[in-house]
Amino acid sequence: MAGGVVWGHLGPQDKEPPFQRYPFFDLPGENVVVELVVCSANYTRLVEGLIDTTHTGSLHQDALRQLAAGEGPAPSFGGTPRVASAGVLAQDLAPDIEVQETDFGFRYAAVSRHRQVDGSVRRRARVTSFKHPTSILTQSGHLAQMVLPVDDDRSYLFMTFWDPTRNIRDGEARQEILTYYGIDDIAKNVYGAGREFHDLPDRPNKSNNWLQDRAAMKNGSFTGLYRFIPEDFAVSASMGGVERFPVEHLVPADLAIARFRRQMIDNVQRVQKGEDPRGFDPKEQPRPAQYDVPEGEDWRDHYTRAAD
Ligand SMILES: [Fe+2]
Numbered sequence: 001m002a003g004g005v006v007w008g009h010l011g012p013q014d015k016e017p018p019f020q021r022y023p024f025f026d027l028p029g030e031n032v033v034v035e036l037v038v039c040s041a042n043y044t045r046l047v048e049g050l051i052d053t054t055h056t057g058s059l060h061q062d063a064l065r066q067l068a069a070g071e072g073p074a075p076s077f078g079g080t081p082r083v084a085s086a087g088v089l090a091q092d093l094a095p096d097i098e099v100q101e102t103d104f105g106f107r108y109a110a111v112s113r114h115r116q117v118d119g120s121v122r123r124r125a126r127v128t129s130f131k132h133p134t135s136i137l138t139q140s141g142h143l144a145q146m147v148l149p150v151d152d153d154r155s156y157l158f159m160t161f162w163d164p165t166r167n168i169r170d171g172e173a174r175q176e177i178l179t180y181y182g183i184d185d186i187a188k189n190v191y192g193a194g195r196e197f198h199d200l201p202d203r204p205n206k207s208n209n210w211l212q213d214r215a216a217m218k219n220g221s222f223t224g225l226y227r228f229i230p231e232d233f234a235v236s237a238s239m240g241g242v243e244r245f246p247v248e249h250l251v252p253a254d255l256a257i258a259r260f261r262r263q264m265i266d267n268v269q270r271v272q273k274g275e276d277p278r279g280f281d282p283k284e285q286p287r288p289a290q291y292d293v294p295e296g297e298d299w300r301d302h303y304t305r306a307a308d
Contacts, residue, residue: 024162041236043149077142104282129286132279182227
């Protein structure tokens with residue numbers, strides 16, 4: 001057990017990968033929150049949705065609007081309130097995506113320009129890392145999302161939050177995180193994200209329109225759903241089961257998703273040849289980051305200096 005999670009290797013014994021470390025392993029237990037939620041969608045659907053951070057400003061605009069207006073839960077990590085990134089994400093609908101392959105998988109930057117109050121333009125890079133085969137570390141930091149396939153049509157998502165500066169495991173700090181992301185009791189019970197509630201009747205499914213509140217949508221809500229995870233899960237599950245993608249209309253924002261698919265196919269081929277897959281024993285640790293990049297310079301040159 002490490003970081004509040006029991007880790008296991010289910011493959012052949014001689015193929016057990018070296019144990020990998022995550023940033024939250026070194027913190028006391030009270031600085032870490034781990035929550036498990038369940039979604040009726042294939043593992044790749046969830047991974048692709050979590051890798052793609054550009055959907056945040058559109059799909060999750062209700063929560064971001066609330067946050068920017070100072071309403072509702074507003075968690076902070078490491079002394080930085082989430083509200084600091086709400087404005088950036090809301091403006092960040094069509095960033096340039098640039099992918100860099102690594103030994104753990106890849107990281108990519110969403111680079112966007114933001115006009116400041118004084119008229120100047122700030123160029124911002126938000127770096128997300130994907131570590132094979134399960135983990136997405138998003139640019140907002142202090143959050144690792146790990147997707148575990150249960151079967152072809154069901155996945156578990158482990159959401160791990162950490163704050164090096166304080167106890168977030170108990171009390172209000174914990175509740176604020178759970179409510180903000182939509183992994184609290186309402187999300188788990190009413191929206192079926194909890195394992196014990198997921199298969200009960202009347203939880204979100206195609207026949208009940210994923211519980212979208214149409215009246216709320218008429219009044220300005222974008223999704224008529226409840227916060228980040230129920231919104232993500234409705235999108236992931238509503239895409240249906242496993243299928244081929246003979247015709248797909250990818251856009252520039254899907255570059256990272258295309259790289260994920262290419263690396264997954266490459267990993268299958270490596271294993272078929274008896275080789276280790278990418279991410280088996282990476283030397284580099286995945287690390288999210290968010291920082292300014294001067295005009296004309298490369299985000300990769302600034303990455304090593306930026307700390308989560
Ligand atoms: Fe999302």
